[in-house]
Amino acid sequence: MSLNSTPSAERIHIGFFGRRNAGKSSVVNAVAGQNLAVVSQVKGTTTDPVQKAMELLPMGPVVIIDTPGIDDAGTLGELRVRKTRQILNKTDVAVLVVDGTIGIGAAEQELIRIFKEKEIPYVLAFNKEDLREEKDGQREDSEREEEHIIRVSAETGFQIAALKEKIAHLAVREENEQRIVGDLLKPSDFVVLVVPIDKAAPKGRLILPQQQTIRDILEAKAVSVVVQENELRGTLEQLGKQPAMVITDSQAFARVSKDTPREIPLTSFSILFARYKGNLDTAVQGAAAIEQLKDGDKVLISEGCTHHRQCDDIGSVKIPRWLTEYTGKKLEIELTSGIEFPEELTKYKLIIHCGGCMLNEREMKYRQKCAADQGIPMTNYGTAIAYMQGILRRSVELFPQALRQLPEKY
Numbered sequence: 001m002s003l004n005s006t007p008s009a010e011r012i013h014i015g016f017f018g019r020r021n022a023g024k025s026s027v028v029n030a031v032a033g034q035n036l037a038v039v040s041q042v043k044g045t046t047t048d049p050v051q052k053a054m055e056l057l058p059m060g061p062v063v064i065i066d067t068p069g070i071d072d073a074g075t076l077g078e079l080r081v082r083k084t085r086q087i088l089n090k091t092d093v094a095v096l097v098v099d100g101t102i103g104i105g106a107a108e109q110e111l112i113r114i115f116k117e118k119e120i121p122y123v124l125a126f127n128k129e130d131l132r133e134e135k136d137g138q139r140e141d142s143e144r145e146e147e148h149i150i151r152v153s154a155e156t157g158f159q160i161a162a163l164k165e166k167i168a169h170l171a172v173r174e175e176n177e178q179r180i181v182g183d184l185l186k187p188s189d190f191v192v193l194v195v196p197i198d199k200a201a202p203k204g205r206l207i208l209p210q211q212q213t214i215r216d217i218l219e220a221k222a223v224s225v226v227v228q229e230n231e232l233r234g235t236l237e238q239l240g241k242q243p244a245m246v247i248t249d250s251q252a253f254a255r256v257s258k259d260t261p262r263e264i265p266l267t268s269f270s271i272l273f274a275r276y277k278g279n280l281d282t283a284v285q286g287a288a289a290i291e292q293l294k295d296g297d298k299v300l301i302s303e304g305c306t307h308h309r310q311c312d313d314i315g316s317v318k319i320p321r322w323l324t325e326y327t328g329k330k331l332e333i334e335l336t337s338g339i340e341f342p343e344e345l346t347k348y349k350l351i352i353h354c355g356g357c358m359l360n361e362r363e364m365k366y367r368q369k370c371a372a373d374q375g376i377p378m379t380n381y382g383t384a385i386a387y388m389q390g391i392l393r394r395s396v397e398l399f400p401q402a403l404r405q406l407p408e409k410y
């Protein structure tokens with residue numbers, strides 16, 4: 001990802017679904033105006049989802065996702081169908097590509113059912129209109145143009161612009177009114193950010209939540225002072241004025257808490273982001289469930305990315321170790337990463353998820369809903385770490401509603 005581009009998680013995700021050979025990849029290429037996906041007359045050409053971030057007018061920053069056909073039979077087919085279902089969990093707008101010369105069948109009906117169930121806005125693109133016109137000009141009554149339907153041809157480009165307009169129309173979503181931190185600040189306030197530069201930190205840049213927080217502080221016309229943890233104490237002494245708050249990387253919590261005088265509010269990037277994404281209260285409640293863990297309990301640790309060394313290390317090594325130390329129990333810990341997230345969660349007593357900076361809002365909401373529906377407490381890395389280090393109360397003091405989720409004795 002380049003420094004200038006919109007983070008993938010904040011882009012509108014447009015998924016193209018349908019039967020094999022309907023022309024999904026062809027429509028994707030026509031909409032994108034470039035050859036993203038392989039097209040051929042062989043059924044089942046697309047075997048894995050193909051995903052690309054791009055600027056696409058009139059939408060703006062989007063992620064386009066081509067998927068394998070869903071009418072597959074057999075084991076390989078099942079695997080493809082599963083991948084397609086996973087894509088559905090992060091799709092903001094769905095385009096169902098129908099072979100217009102064939103029409104709607106069971107596969108399409110099943111997809112429409114899923115779109116409705118998942119409340120994904122969708123449009124049906126009846127493709128191969130060029131062939132239909134050749135065959136007959138008559139339209140059957142049941143296939144009249146409806147709100148959800150548009151006739152296109154990937155081959156000739158017919159109505160592709162109109163399809164894009166329709167997608168853009170469906171993609172309009174409520175602006176997230178929630179700020180990361182700006183609503184807690186006044187102009188000229190100082191905020192001290194603690195960003196450790198250890199071997200897990202990416203080379204030459206800050207990670208996304210740090211960049212976004214700094215941006216939000218700028219928008220509030222406040223001042224960010226960014227330091228590593230060793231510089232915190234000295235900086236606070238020299239600042240000449242009390243900062244409005246200290247925001248730290250979760251991993252440096254313990255040290256930062258010691259070095260930050262009690263009267264200065266202290267919180268972490270992960271807590272701010274849990275609030276930003278609307279799930280701080282649940283995360284605090286979930287963290288408190290650590291207290292209830294018993295020998296033999298299963299805990300699911302799940303992260304949204306597969307390539308982020310910083311996350312890897314926290315999820316696979318540090319949190320399991322801290323959990324064992326804190327609870328003194330023999331726990332069974334399972335780790336999933338990337339797009340993998342088990343649908344069946346009832347065997348777990350607790351789910352600890354990463355901050356989800358690589359997952360879009362829809363995907364995160366889907367996972368939270370899975371957990372909530374099955375009654376499984378779910379928290380995130382930063383909140384769990386703060387809890388186990390005994391400073392969660394202090395970290396959420398700025399947020400009274402979240403504070404109330406903590407047990408009295410904690």
Ligand SMILES: Nc1nc2c(ncn2[C@@H]2O[C@H](COP(=O)(O)OP(=O)(O)OP(=O)(O)O)[C@@H](O)[C@H]2O)c(=O)[nH]1
Pocket residue numbers: 018019020021022023024025026027038039040041042043044045046047067068069127128129130131152153154155156
């Ligand atoms: N005449 C005509 N042919 C099309 C059109 N769109 C796609 N095709 C042809 O239909 C065949 C299948 O197209 P693909 O885009 O590979 O279809 P797909 O849905 O991605 O297929 P799978 O990846 O196998 O599921 C190819 O031979 C395309 O050239 C169209 O609008 N008109």
Ligand SMILES: [Mg+2]
Pocket residue numbers: 024025026037038039045046066067
């Ligand atoms: Mg394809």
